[in-house]
Amino acid sequence: MSEAGTGAGGRTDEREDDTRVLILEDEPDVAELYSTTVAAEGYDVDVANRLDEASAMVGGEYDIALLDRRLPDGHGEELLAEIRDRELDIRVGMVTAVEPDFDIVEMGFDLYVLKPLSQGDLLDAVERLGARSQYDDRLQRTASLASKRATLEAEKPREALERNEQYQQLTDELDELDDELDRITERFDTQDYRQLFEDIGS
Template identity: 40%
Template structure:
Protein backbone atom coordinates (compact mmCIF):
# COMPACT_ATOMS: atom_id res chain seq x y z
CA UNK A 1 0.00 0.00 0.00
CA UNK A 2 1.06 3.57 -0.51
CA UNK A 3 2.46 5.57 2.31
CA UNK A 4 2.67 9.26 3.12
CA UNK A 5 6.08 9.67 4.66
CA UNK A 6 6.14 10.78 8.27
CA UNK A 7 8.97 12.43 10.09
CA UNK A 8 10.71 15.75 10.19
CA UNK A 9 10.58 16.63 6.51
CA UNK A 10 12.09 20.01 5.82
CA UNK A 11 12.72 20.16 2.11
CA UNK A 12 9.32 19.80 0.48
CA UNK A 13 6.94 17.08 -0.65
CA UNK A 14 8.02 14.40 -3.12
CA UNK A 15 6.06 11.58 -4.75
CA UNK A 16 8.12 8.52 -5.62
CA UNK A 17 6.19 6.61 -8.29
CA UNK A 18 7.22 3.20 -9.61
CA UNK A 19 5.29 -0.04 -10.08
CA UNK A 20 8.25 -1.95 -8.60
CA UNK A 21 7.56 -1.66 -4.86
CA UNK A 22 11.20 -2.38 -3.95
CA UNK A 23 12.40 0.50 -6.12
CA UNK A 24 9.72 2.84 -4.76
CA UNK A 25 10.58 1.96 -1.17
CA UNK A 26 14.33 2.23 -1.80
CA UNK A 27 14.07 5.66 -3.42
CA UNK A 28 11.60 6.85 -0.77
CA UNK A 29 14.04 5.70 1.92
CA UNK A 30 16.81 7.71 0.28
CA UNK A 31 14.74 10.90 0.50
CA UNK A 32 13.03 10.48 3.87
CA UNK A 33 13.30 12.29 6.35
CA UNK A 34 14.68 15.30 4.44
CA UNK A 35 11.47 15.43 2.41
CA UNK A 36 7.88 14.43 3.03
CA UNK A 37 7.68 11.37 0.79
CA UNK A 38 4.52 9.92 -0.69
CA UNK A 39 4.87 6.47 -2.21
CA UNK A 40 2.86 5.45 -5.26
CA UNK A 41 3.06 1.96 -6.73
CA UNK A 42 1.51 2.74 -10.10
CA UNK A 43 0.25 5.46 -12.38
CA UNK A 44 -3.29 5.68 -11.01
CA UNK A 45 -1.99 5.86 -7.45
CA UNK A 46 0.39 8.64 -8.48
CA UNK A 47 -2.53 10.72 -9.71
CA UNK A 48 -4.42 10.03 -6.46
CA UNK A 49 -1.45 11.22 -4.38
CA UNK A 50 -0.78 14.35 -6.45
CA UNK A 51 -2.17 17.67 -5.33
CA UNK A 52 -1.14 21.29 -5.09
CA UNK A 53 1.15 20.66 -2.11
CA UNK A 54 3.53 18.37 -4.03
CA UNK A 55 6.84 19.90 -5.11
CA UNK A 56 8.46 17.08 -7.10
CA UNK A 57 7.30 13.81 -8.66
CA UNK A 58 9.89 11.12 -9.41
CA UNK A 59 8.08 9.17 -12.10
CA UNK A 60 8.83 5.84 -13.77
CA UNK A 61 7.89 5.76 -17.47
CA UNK A 62 6.92 2.07 -17.64
CA UNK A 63 4.03 1.23 -15.36
CA UNK A 64 1.38 -1.31 -16.36
CA UNK A 65 -1.80 0.38 -15.11
CA UNK A 66 -1.06 3.85 -16.52
CA UNK A 67 2.25 4.74 -18.14
CA UNK A 68 4.47 7.44 -16.74
CA UNK A 69 4.03 9.36 -19.99
CA UNK A 70 0.24 9.38 -19.48
CA UNK A 71 0.63 10.35 -15.81
CA UNK A 72 2.91 13.21 -16.87
CA UNK A 73 0.32 14.48 -19.36
CA UNK A 74 -2.45 14.30 -16.75
CA UNK A 75 -0.36 16.13 -14.14
CA UNK A 76 0.30 18.94 -16.62
CA UNK A 77 -3.40 19.12 -17.53
CA UNK A 78 -4.20 19.59 -13.85
CA UNK A 79 -1.84 22.58 -13.86
CA UNK A 80 -0.17 21.78 -10.54
CA UNK A 81 2.96 23.83 -9.99
CA UNK A 82 5.13 20.79 -9.44
CA UNK A 83 8.30 19.53 -11.05
CA UNK A 84 8.32 16.12 -12.73
CA UNK A 85 11.48 14.04 -13.04
CA UNK A 86 11.33 10.91 -15.16
CA UNK A 87 13.32 8.20 -13.35
CA UNK A 88 13.42 5.25 -15.68
CA UNK A 89 15.44 2.41 -17.11
CA UNK A 90 14.47 3.57 -20.61
CA UNK A 91 17.31 5.32 -22.36
CA UNK A 92 16.10 8.70 -23.60
CA UNK A 93 15.15 8.85 -27.27
CA UNK A 94 14.10 11.77 -29.44
CA UNK A 95 10.49 11.32 -28.27
CA UNK A 96 11.40 13.12 -25.04
CA UNK A 97 11.68 16.41 -26.94
CA UNK A 98 7.90 16.81 -26.83
CA UNK A 99 7.43 15.56 -23.26
CA UNK A 100 6.75 18.22 -20.61
CA UNK A 101 9.00 16.87 -17.82
CA UNK A 102 11.60 18.90 -15.95
CA UNK A 103 14.47 16.42 -15.68
CA UNK A 104 15.38 12.85 -16.65
CA UNK A 105 17.37 10.30 -14.63
CA UNK A 106 18.32 6.88 -15.98
CA UNK A 107 18.04 3.97 -13.50
CA UNK A 108 19.58 2.75 -11.40
CA UNK A 109 19.63 6.08 -9.57
CA UNK A 110 21.91 6.58 -6.60
CA UNK A 111 20.91 8.28 -3.38
CA UNK A 112 23.16 11.20 -4.27
CA UNK A 113 21.60 11.55 -7.74
CA UNK A 114 18.08 11.61 -6.31
CA UNK A 115 18.94 14.18 -3.66
CA UNK A 116 20.65 16.38 -6.27
CA UNK A 117 17.78 16.21 -8.76
CA UNK A 118 15.10 16.86 -6.12
CA UNK A 119 17.02 19.81 -4.67
CA UNK A 120 17.67 21.21 -8.15
CA UNK A 121 13.99 21.00 -9.05
CA UNK A 122 12.85 22.65 -5.81
CA UNK A 123 15.36 25.47 -6.36
CA UNK A 124 14.21 25.90 -9.97
CA UNK A 125 10.57 26.04 -8.91
CA UNK A 126 11.41 28.70 -6.33
CA UNK A 127 13.47 30.57 -8.91
CA UNK A 128 10.63 30.41 -11.44
CA UNK A 129 8.16 31.80 -8.91
CA UNK A 130 10.44 34.65 -7.90
CA UNK A 131 11.44 35.39 -11.48
CA UNK A 132 7.79 35.60 -12.56
CA UNK A 133 6.99 37.94 -9.68
CA UNK A 134 10.03 40.05 -10.52
CA UNK A 135 9.00 40.29 -14.17
CA UNK A 136 5.46 41.33 -13.15
CA UNK A 137 6.85 44.07 -10.91
CA UNK A 138 9.32 45.40 -13.48
CA UNK A 139 6.57 45.48 -16.09
CA UNK A 140 4.57 47.75 -13.78
CA UNK A 141 7.63 49.90 -13.14
CA UNK A 142 8.27 50.25 -16.88
CA UNK A 143 4.70 51.35 -17.58
CA UNK A 144 4.76 53.89 -14.77
CA UNK A 145 8.10 55.27 -15.95
CA UNK A 146 6.71 55.69 -19.46
CA UNK A 147 3.41 57.24 -18.44
CA UNK A 148 4.24 59.36 -15.39
CA UNK A 149 6.50 62.35 -14.98
CA UNK A 150 9.69 62.18 -12.92
CA UNK A 151 8.06 64.46 -10.38
CA UNK A 152 5.02 62.17 -10.00
CA UNK A 153 7.26 59.15 -9.55
CA UNK A 154 9.46 60.87 -6.96
CA UNK A 155 6.40 61.89 -4.94
CA UNK A 156 4.80 58.45 -4.99
CA UNK A 157 5.35 56.22 -1.97
CA UNK A 158 3.75 53.33 -3.86
CA UNK A 159 6.23 53.68 -6.74
CA UNK A 160 9.10 53.73 -4.25
CA UNK A 161 7.71 50.64 -2.50
CA UNK A 162 7.39 48.84 -5.84
CA UNK A 163 10.97 49.75 -6.75
CA UNK A 164 12.29 48.51 -3.39
CA UNK A 165 10.36 45.26 -3.72
CA UNK A 166 11.60 44.69 -7.27
CA UNK A 167 15.18 45.38 -6.18
CA UNK A 168 14.85 42.94 -3.28
CA UNK A 169 13.55 40.22 -5.61
CA UNK A 170 16.35 40.95 -8.07
CA UNK A 171 18.93 40.55 -5.30
CA UNK A 172 17.27 37.30 -4.12
CA UNK A 173 17.33 35.89 -7.66
CA UNK A 174 20.98 36.81 -8.16
CA UNK A 175 21.90 35.27 -4.80
CA UNK A 176 20.02 32.08 -5.67
CA UNK A 177 21.72 31.89 -9.06
CA UNK A 178 25.14 32.33 -7.48
CA UNK A 179 24.45 29.88 -4.66
CA UNK A 180 23.25 27.09 -6.94
CA UNK A 181 25.39 27.81 -10.01
CA UNK A 182 22.28 28.30 -12.14
CA UNK A 183 23.56 31.37 -13.95
CA UNK A 184 24.26 29.23 -17.01
CA UNK A 185 20.50 28.67 -17.32
CA UNK A 186 19.75 32.39 -17.40
CA UNK A 187 19.08 33.73 -20.89
CA UNK A 188 21.29 36.69 -21.72
CA UNK A 189 19.77 39.90 -20.41
CA UNK A 190 16.61 38.30 -19.05
CA UNK A 191 16.79 40.16 -15.80
CA UNK A 192 18.33 43.51 -15.17
CA UNK A 193 18.27 45.63 -12.04
CA UNK A 194 14.99 47.55 -11.70
Protein backbone atom coordinates (compact mmCIF):
# COMPACT_ATOMS: atom_id res chain seq x y z
CA MET A 1 0.00 0.00 0.00
CA SER A 2 1.14 3.55 -0.58
CA GLU A 3 -0.25 6.93 0.26
CA ALA A 4 0.25 10.41 -1.15
CA GLY A 5 1.35 13.37 0.91
CA THR A 6 4.31 14.91 2.64
CA GLY A 7 6.11 12.73 5.15
CA ALA A 8 7.96 13.38 8.37
CA GLY A 9 10.74 15.91 8.27
CA GLY A 10 9.30 17.58 5.17
CA ARG A 11 10.31 14.74 2.86
CA THR A 12 8.38 14.34 -0.35
CA ASP A 13 6.79 11.03 -1.23
CA GLU A 14 7.20 11.30 -5.00
CA ARG A 15 9.17 8.11 -5.52
CA GLU A 16 10.12 6.71 -8.90
CA ASP A 17 10.49 3.08 -7.80
CA ASP A 18 8.29 0.45 -6.19
CA THR A 19 10.37 -0.37 -3.13
CA ARG A 20 8.50 -2.86 -0.97
CA VAL A 21 8.91 -2.87 2.80
CA LEU A 22 7.92 -5.60 5.27
CA ILE A 23 7.49 -4.51 8.89
CA LEU A 24 7.48 -7.15 11.63
CA GLU A 25 6.22 -5.54 14.84
CA ASP A 26 4.00 -7.20 17.44
CA GLU A 27 2.54 -4.02 18.97
CA PRO A 28 -0.36 -2.98 16.69
CA ASP A 29 -0.17 0.73 17.50
CA VAL A 30 3.57 0.85 16.84
CA ALA A 31 3.17 -1.20 13.67
CA GLU A 32 0.48 1.17 12.42
CA LEU A 33 2.65 4.21 13.13
CA TYR A 34 5.62 2.69 11.31
CA SER A 35 3.46 1.62 8.38
CA THR A 36 1.76 4.99 8.01
CA THR A 37 5.05 6.88 8.28
CA VAL A 38 6.84 4.76 5.69
CA ALA A 39 3.87 4.51 3.31
CA ALA A 40 3.51 8.31 3.35
CA GLU A 41 6.89 8.44 1.60
CA GLY A 42 5.59 6.35 -1.30
CA TYR A 43 6.85 2.92 -0.25
CA ASP A 44 4.68 -0.18 -0.58
CA VAL A 45 4.33 -1.47 2.98
CA ASP A 46 3.06 -4.72 4.48
CA VAL A 47 2.84 -5.43 8.21
CA ALA A 48 3.10 -8.67 10.16
CA ASN A 49 2.47 -8.88 13.91
CA ARG A 50 3.74 -12.42 14.40
CA LEU A 51 6.84 -14.32 13.34
CA ASP A 52 4.93 -17.10 11.60
CA GLU A 53 2.90 -14.54 9.66
CA ALA A 54 6.03 -12.73 8.51
CA SER A 55 7.69 -16.01 7.56
CA ALA A 56 4.78 -16.84 5.27
CA MET A 57 4.98 -13.38 3.68
CA VAL A 58 8.72 -13.03 3.22
CA GLY A 59 8.78 -15.08 0.04
CA GLY A 60 7.25 -12.07 -1.67
CA GLU A 61 9.49 -9.66 -3.51
CA TYR A 62 10.41 -7.36 -0.63
CA ASP A 63 13.36 -5.01 -0.84
CA ILE A 64 13.55 -4.02 2.84
CA ALA A 65 12.49 -5.71 6.08
CA LEU A 66 12.26 -4.00 9.48
CA LEU A 67 12.26 -6.63 12.21
CA ASP A 68 11.56 -6.45 15.92
CA ARG A 69 13.63 -8.92 17.95
CA ARG A 70 11.17 -9.86 20.71
CA LEU A 71 7.91 -11.35 19.50
CA PRO A 72 5.12 -13.40 21.09
CA ASP A 73 5.98 -16.47 19.02
CA GLY A 74 9.74 -16.17 18.66
CA HIS A 75 12.54 -13.78 17.77
CA GLY A 76 13.10 -11.51 14.80
CA GLU A 77 16.55 -12.95 14.24
CA GLU A 78 14.86 -16.24 13.32
CA LEU A 79 13.29 -14.53 10.32
CA LEU A 80 16.59 -12.81 9.59
CA ALA A 81 18.30 -16.22 9.49
CA GLU A 82 15.56 -17.54 7.19
CA ILE A 83 16.02 -14.61 4.83
CA ARG A 84 19.76 -15.21 4.63
CA ASP A 85 19.45 -19.02 4.40
CA ARG A 86 17.04 -18.64 1.49
CA GLU A 87 19.40 -16.08 -0.08
CA LEU A 88 16.60 -13.56 -0.47
CA ASP A 89 17.86 -10.18 -1.67
CA ILE A 90 16.37 -8.19 1.21
CA ARG A 91 18.13 -5.48 3.22
CA VAL A 92 17.25 -6.05 6.87
CA GLY A 93 17.09 -3.55 9.70
CA MET A 94 16.57 -4.69 13.28
CA VAL A 95 14.31 -2.11 14.95
CA THR A 96 14.20 -3.14 18.57
CA ALA A 97 14.38 -2.21 22.24
CA VAL A 98 16.88 -5.02 22.84
CA GLU A 99 20.23 -3.54 23.80
CA PRO A 100 22.90 -4.89 21.44
CA ASP A 101 25.42 -7.38 22.75
CA PHE A 102 28.37 -9.05 21.03
CA ASP A 103 26.04 -11.70 19.60
CA ILE A 104 25.03 -9.20 16.90
CA VAL A 105 28.40 -9.74 15.21
CA GLU A 106 27.15 -13.11 13.92
CA MET A 107 23.76 -11.80 12.77
CA GLY A 108 23.20 -11.03 9.11
CA PHE A 109 21.38 -7.71 9.43
CA ASP A 110 22.33 -4.53 7.60
CA LEU A 111 21.31 -1.97 10.23
CA TYR A 112 20.52 -1.99 13.96
CA VAL A 113 18.22 0.72 15.29
CA LEU A 114 17.22 1.05 18.94
CA LYS A 115 13.72 1.97 20.06
CA PRO A 116 12.24 4.37 20.76
CA LEU A 117 12.93 6.15 17.50
CA SER A 118 11.44 9.19 15.84
CA GLN A 119 9.65 9.17 12.50
CA GLY A 120 12.72 10.85 11.04
CA ASP A 121 14.98 8.11 12.39
CA LEU A 122 12.66 5.47 10.96
CA LEU A 123 12.66 7.04 7.51
CA ASP A 124 16.42 7.53 7.63
CA ALA A 125 16.82 3.81 8.32
CA VAL A 126 14.55 2.88 5.42
CA GLU A 127 16.38 5.23 3.06
CA ARG A 128 19.78 3.88 4.08
CA LEU A 129 18.62 0.31 3.59
CA GLY A 130 17.18 1.23 0.22
CA ALA A 131 20.50 2.75 -0.84
CA ARG A 132 22.39 -0.34 0.30
CA SER A 133 20.17 -2.57 -1.83
CA GLN A 134 22.00 -1.06 -4.81
CA TYR A 135 25.44 -2.09 -3.53
CA ASP A 136 27.31 -5.15 -4.71
CA ASP A 137 28.04 -7.94 -2.22
CA ARG A 138 31.36 -6.47 -1.09
CA LEU A 139 29.86 -3.06 -0.36
CA GLN A 140 26.88 -4.60 1.42
CA ARG A 141 29.21 -6.62 3.64
CA THR A 142 31.27 -3.54 4.43
CA ALA A 143 28.19 -1.47 5.27
CA SER A 144 26.81 -4.24 7.49
CA LEU A 145 30.07 -4.59 9.43
CA ALA A 146 30.39 -0.82 9.81
CA SER A 147 26.86 -0.67 11.23
CA LYS A 148 27.63 -3.43 13.74
CA ARG A 149 30.85 -1.76 14.84
CA ALA A 150 29.13 1.60 15.28
CA THR A 151 26.30 -0.01 17.26
CA LEU A 152 28.67 -1.82 19.63
CA GLU A 153 30.92 1.21 20.08
CA ALA A 154 27.90 3.32 21.00
CA GLU A 155 26.68 0.84 23.63
CA LYS A 156 29.77 -0.88 25.04
CA PRO A 157 32.66 0.55 27.09
CA ARG A 158 36.05 0.60 25.39
CA GLU A 159 37.48 -1.95 27.84
CA ALA A 160 34.77 -4.50 26.97
CA LEU A 161 35.36 -3.99 23.26
CA GLU A 162 39.09 -4.50 23.56
CA ARG A 163 38.59 -7.76 25.48
CA ASN A 164 36.06 -9.26 23.08
CA GLU A 165 37.35 -11.58 20.36
CA GLN A 166 34.24 -11.21 18.17
CA TYR A 167 34.63 -7.44 18.11
CA GLN A 168 38.31 -7.74 17.22
CA GLN A 169 37.52 -10.13 14.37
CA LEU A 170 34.85 -7.74 13.12
CA THR A 171 37.22 -4.77 13.11
CA ASP A 172 39.97 -6.80 11.44
CA GLU A 173 37.64 -7.86 8.62
CA LEU A 174 36.32 -4.33 8.25
CA ASP A 175 39.85 -2.93 8.05
CA GLU A 176 40.69 -5.44 5.32
CA LEU A 177 37.58 -4.53 3.35
CA ASP A 178 38.28 -0.82 3.79
CA ASP A 179 41.79 -1.29 2.41
CA GLU A 180 40.42 -3.24 -0.54
CA LEU A 181 37.78 -0.61 -1.26
CA ASP A 182 40.37 2.16 -0.98
CA ARG A 183 42.38 0.44 -3.70
CA ILE A 184 39.26 0.25 -5.86
CA THR A 185 38.34 3.91 -5.37
CA GLU A 186 41.78 5.00 -6.52
CA ARG A 187 40.58 4.03 -9.99
CA PHE A 188 37.41 6.13 -9.76
CA ASP A 189 36.87 9.83 -9.27
CA THR A 190 33.16 10.53 -9.67
CA GLN A 191 30.90 12.27 -7.18
CA ASP A 192 28.45 9.37 -7.25
CA TYR A 193 31.12 6.88 -6.25
CA ARG A 194 32.39 9.06 -3.42
CA GLN A 195 28.84 9.48 -2.14
CA LEU A 196 28.38 5.72 -2.16
CA PHE A 197 31.29 5.23 0.22
CA GLU A 198 30.27 8.11 2.47
CA ASP A 199 27.08 6.19 3.28
CA ILE A 200 29.09 3.21 4.53
CA GLY A 201 30.45 5.22 7.43
CA SER A 202 27.10 6.69 8.41
